[in-house]
Amino acid sequence: MGRVRMGVLGCADIAWRRMLPALAAHPAVEVVAVGSRDGAKAAAFAERFGGEPVTGYEAVLGRSDVDAVYVPLPPALNAGWTRRALEADKHVLCEKPLTGSARQASELWDLARARDRALFENYMFLCHPQHQVVDALLAAGRIGQLRSLNAEFTIPGKPSDDIRHRRDLDGGALTGVGGYPLRTALRHLGPGLGVAGAHLTSDPRTGVDTGGAALLTAPGGAVAQLGFGLEHAYRGRYELTGSRGRILVPRAYTPPADHTAVIHLEHDGSHEELLVPPHDQFRSVVTAFVEGIRSGAPSPLTGGALVEQARLAEEVRAVALRGR
Ligand SMILES: NC(=O)c1ccc[n+]([C@@H]2O[C@H](COP(=O)([O-])OP(=O)(O)OC[C@H]3O[C@@H](n4cnc5c(N)ncnc54)[C@H](OP(=O)(O)O)[C@@H]3O)[C@@H](O)[C@H]2O)c1
Structure with a gap:
């Protein structure tokens, strides 16, 4: 089977640091075109990373030697370019968030299915096997009945010109x-989550939210408390509390490829540490995407979860109390 010929829409920081190294190194992928608004950057x-530099994104979509595209654009542009790519019959690996609108997510998912194209949203942490270790502990009843989930993803402040400070770019x-703590709740408690309450703190200078919290409820009665922030000390963890114990995943979202993950299990008065061997989750995303293209193999990065994810984000925004 030939390699998947990839184009890139946008010379993003995340493309440079993580995804293009993973795409260029993958034996099942060939990077054939790199598009940017700026020819020198391309x-x-x-x-x-290889491939031909191309000025403009439309020119990448117009190429017959491109089977699939990676879309790492500002949040406000991801959905629009994903739509154009699907309409050009390209498979799409889109950066998160694909969209914050459930209706738009649903339309894009329907379009991808109608055109028989793969559509993946890059919540790469889902490809790390440490979460399957958590699944196995839950299934074995090691913490009893699941009562609550607590998840946080916070990162230190970015320079003032970063896209995260731009209201017009979402x-x-x-x-x-x-989206990471929301996706964690969806993965371990969903589907059918409700948003009971939320808070967003806004920066009056930029008009964007710099942090927030949300309270979700699951149909079975478990609750999720989620936190997120852009000008905070780093933390990317989650904890599941059951009737008889707890599971803590301290490095849930950005474990480096050489990191041995540690999962903490407390139950019935004892504490265990389970080690998960180093794993390159960006490489796994590429493998999952290729398998999705070739055989429609299921993956946590695609399917109805795209729509549920957007619905939750939309509801959090709709119910959130605002503060400064
Ligand atoms: N999965 C992950 O681990 C992860 C991590 C970080 C970020 N992300 C996501 O990846 C995307 C890019 O994030 P980033 O931090 O890499 O941002 P970034 O470096 O600012 O990249 C965004 C790119 O979008 C293009 N672009 C098109 N129109 C633009 C506009 N009006 N203003 C600014 N840029 C524009 C630019 O490419 P050209 O100038 O080349 O056209 C730019 O390089 C976001 O959706 C973000 O949420 C994902």
């Missing part, structure tokens, strides 16, 4: 990092 990326903490 040339610098193409020099490092910047802010909910779109930038809030």
